[in-house]
Amino acid sequence: MDMPIESLSFEDALKELERIVGRLESGEATLDESIQLYERGDRLRQRCAERLDAAQARIEAIRLDAEGKAAGTRPFAAA
Numbered sequence: 668m669d670m671p672i673e674s675l676s677f678e679d680a681l682k683e684l685e686r687i688v689g690r691l692e693s694g695e696a697t698l699d700e701s702i703q704l705y706e707r708g709d710r711l712r713q714r715c716a717e718r719l720d721a722a723q724a725r726i727e728a729i730r731l732d733a734e735g736k737a738a739g740t741r742p743f744a745a746a
Contacts, residue, residue, distance in 0.1 A: 672710050677718040684711040 672680065687708040690696055696704060 672707075672714050675711075675714065677715060677722075680711045680714045680718070684708055684715065687711070 670679075675683070687704045691701060691704055691708070
């Protein structure tokens with residue numbers, strides 16, 4: 668939990684976020700610890716969302732011409 672959030676991979680940030688949620692749900696954390704966990708969890712959530720947005724922006728769908736050959740690419744559009 669001491670590692671800077673910016674240096675975490677998506678997978679590591681998600682694992683830590685899951686651990687934080689588990690700790691908060693257990694009810695064993697003190698009030699001060701719960702606040703600290705919540706704040707870090709929120710920053711981890713933001714980091715994961717940023718990484719997902721960046722990944723989606725890089726995904727491209729191949730556009731085919733009338734002959735079925737690749738004619739170019741276009742940004743991925745999530746449905």
